[in-house]
Amino acid sequence: MSEHRSPVVVENPKGAGPFVIVCDHASNRIPDDYRSFGYAKDALATHIAWDPGALGVSRRLSALLDAPLLWPDVSRLVIDCNRPTDSSNLIVVESEGRPVPANHNLSPAQRAERIQRVHAPYHDAIDACLRRRLAAGVAPALIAIHSFTPVYLGKSRPWEIGIVFGEDRRLADDFIRGLQADPALTVGINQPYAPADQVYYTVQRHAGPRGLPAVMIEIRNDEIGDEGGQHQWANSLGKILVAAEPRLGGASHAAA
């Protein structure tokens, strides 16, 4: 990248709370030296390029919980940090039926270069953050924040929020219970995505082998289109996490 802008951002790295927040699709930035590839400008504002609103929610949560927040400052159109490096969706050639010509016919060297510049340092930073906290005797829990589009491939999605989880339900159950207490909400349980859709990579990679409590949150992006909505959702999620905290400490210590 020709500009001096790091592809990985770590905010509040010394946050003393037990949670670590990651926001894989926080940014729609195309670094300068990829611009000539010709990404469609109008697509860059949409969910095709990033998760609109997710960074605002993550930042607010980071402040509320005094949690480190990590995110890649590069659009998922360049490389998707929430996919394994051998996935066919790591660098998409089409999104929602729309071709991404910039990614057609990439050489193995070009793929490797994107992995080295963005994907690897992002995951190294998450790894280092979790290791430091475990070494310091803090039992971390990992929270991944995403947003999804209200209409996908012509189909409306009824859920305001979706809780995505694998075998570890320690945090997922708190969210499901807490959110379902509001009868006005339609809560997706492994909807609109589930780990089988290959969307659980970051959480599984970092929390899975260490036995850390973890969950992935998907918020419908029309709920968090402005700062008011982002703060409101972060406050609701933060309350649930604060309530879960005393119970999680023991569980993750044991697993660490």
Ligand SMILES: [Zn+2]
């Ligand atoms: Zn996402």
